[in-house]
């Protein structure tokens with residue numbers, strides 16, 4: 001702490017000075033100066049840095065451990081994903097399920113349907129059919145049924161074309177009748193199997209005919225159905241012989257809905273267990289920064305004050321309250337200057353009072369300061385194509401210019417917040433080039449937080465360590481104050497897939513009509529509060545983290561290797577690369593009740609779904625003996 005340093009200095013001066021009188025005067029004057037400094041420091045609201053609860057490993061360690069973890073997967077695959085080359089829907093399903101299995105650390109094989117033969121079945125516990133044309137299975141259908149009857153677990157990954165071959169599976173799938181594809185306007189959860197699912201119905205933006213209209217036998221457990229007046233079953237499970245069936249009749253195979261499909265898959269078999277991140281982070285765009293330019297019409301309309309006053313008197317108070325209410329730790333990303341300068345000397349911004357005020361307040365709340373840029377020009381060179389979308393943006397003439405600007409903002413920020421480590425970077429407008437990304441690795445930055453869901457030229461990411469340089473990717477999932485149906489579903493999906501939430505807020509939403517300025521800040525803030533109320537109700541267990549802490553959580557999540565097996569009343573989870581922590585979601589499909597757990601602890605987070613905290617690399621979950 002600065003105060004301690006000042007006291008130490010003072011003590012030193014005292015020792016040296018008591019030999020002569022001039023020294024005494026010097027001390028007196030020094031003391032007065034120091035008091036003045038201390039008062040001034042107080043006025044600037046000194047912050048204390050909160051200790052991160054989990055630590056980042058070094059880049060070198062991450063590169064090495066990532067390599068090790070990639071070589072480790074030697075477990076025999078238990079899941080077979082059957083795809084159909086050249087079919088568009090099958091390709092989409094493959095693009096969805098492969099990363100889902102990878103991230104669930106499920107061992108799987110992918111096979112083209114033309115290569116499938118019955119002799120392979122015995123090697124697998126689970127077969128996921130991601131194909132459109134079931135006549136291609138004609139020769140194996142009878143064997144598939146037999147395999148399920150004797151204990152195999154079969155999933156239909158998306159609604160296929162109805163054919164005689166598909167219909168011949170109806171007796172094991174539990175389908176009575178089917179019709180045409182049909183509209184799904186929204187999802188209704190009949191069963192509380194997904195975190196947050198039963199809190200409300202979730203609607204689909206740009207809905208289309210994405211499910212098969214069908215009716216089911218009574219012995220199917222329907223987990224999700226459509227919100228239509230005559231609902232269509234979307235996800236169901238059925239036991240057949242010693243095996244099980246899951247049909248995922250929800251045909252939207254996009255990244256935002258991964259969690260729905262991951263949850264459907266987890267219903268297959270007796271149990272499913274997969275690692276998760278367990279974290280919630282909140283990033284504030286351009287914060288602190290100079291007063292944002294923009295149209296203050298609605299600020300004047302509602303508050304009759306300047307944009308600058310609005311931020312310090314209204315906006316910050318509300319944002320502060322939100323953090324207090326939901327225990328959030330903000331990560332603000334700094335902009336030094338709103339210029340469009342891309343070359344020459346990058347001048348220091350001397351107007352620092354706003355930076356001190358907001359930055360220190362944020363740090364006092366236990367938050368973190370990250371880097372957004374010297375200005376708001378994305379780190380791209382002349383070779384980058386903006387496709388005429390960002391007319392106001394100027395490209396950087398050289399890597400050296402980008403580097404100079406980046407060094408300036410890092411130095412500026414470090415001067416302002418001396419004890420803060422600058423580890424998080426958010427690319428302006430979510431645009432980042434390969435050259436810019438490479439440059440970041442040469443600075444103090446350890447985590448890049450761009451976007452999870454792709455739009456146009458946005459820098460899309462997964463929650464992972466970059467194998468080449470150890471940079472940790474922590475994409476933001478939702479943003480803004482207008483949480484539309486798409487974002488709602490994406491948030492729900494990610495609670496269940498990664499047990500994570502990352503939100504991004506633009507302080508200048510109130511200045512931008514496209515982002516809801518006309519609604520007024522009170523309404524926008526109300527929306528934001530509603531979203532966090534939903535999140536907190538759905539998933540109160542999420543650990544609230546800063547940008548660096550969540551990066552640390554992602555590193556442990558990404559490195560973990562999982563091997564699982566079940567025997568009698570015990571589930572064995574073997575973990576590779578357990579360093580500080582590991583979190584898992586465990587789904588139990590046979591009504592098993594947990595009696596005790598060795599090497600960890602658990603919390604029930606939905607019906608039959610448990611959050612496990614594992615602290616040993618051998619975890620044993622023992623089930624109560626069922627009557």
Ligand SMILES: [Zn+2]
Nearest residue numbers: 285286428429
């Ligand atoms: Zn920004």
